[in-house]
Amino acid sequence: MNSSDFRHRDWNEFQWEKAIRRDERRIARYFWELPGCLDLPGEEDLIFEQMRAETDLIPVGCGADSIRNWCYSDLDDDDDERDEDMRRRPGGEECDRVDRLAAEWNLEVCGAAKNPTLMPSLAVACGYAKLLARMIDFVESDPETEKPLMRTLGKRTLADLNELLILLDECADCDNDLDDAVDAHREQLLQVRERILKIIASIGAERKKR
Secondary structure (H helix, E strand, C coil), X not given: CCCHHHHCCCCCHHHHHHHHHXXXXXXXXXXXXXXXXXXXXXXXXXXXXXXXXXHHHCCCCCCHHHHHHHHCCCCXXXXXXXXXXXXXXXXXXXXXXXXXXXXXXXXXXHHHCCCCCHHHHHHHHHHHHHHHHHHHHHHHCCCCCCHHHHHHHHHHHHHHHHHHXXXXXXXXXXXXXXXXXXXXXXXXXXXXXXXXXXXXXXXXXXXXXX
16 A cells, blocks of 8 residues: 555455555556656656556546556655564564565575576565565554454465465475475465464454454
């Protein structure tokens, strides 16, 4: 999610899921169009013209200048303050763990990968990046005022984590020498999944009590 006005809408889980899917389609379309427009004069305008053909991808009232904000949000945040705030919220420690796992994978596996494991290992790296971004959104959600959003992002986090586990297995299938590394990552990711499940369950329990 990209702005406080957007985040604090009084939506249910169905509405949040619909918005997230549209947001991901918008981002995917942006990066699909980007290579063909990169470094051209009026790059953002060109991409906007391509995307406006699908009106559902363009936020109401937005122009070309706003498109990049949907794909590169919060770049000016104070990272130290943000990280400290995240650690105090449910899932903050798990987010730190996934961050460390991603760094380990990139250094130890991607850094040494050669064909035929290069592309599968890079796919895992991308899977970690997607999971980490999702978890940051999940952790940044306020468990007191944004319960529907937090539940939706929690379920999305689990889906991304399961996808990452599949990518890890596919990488191990390409090279048996990666079995130990994949097993170690899988074990820790399963622990993260259990923790996320507990957080989601606790949000649901609070909802039922009221």
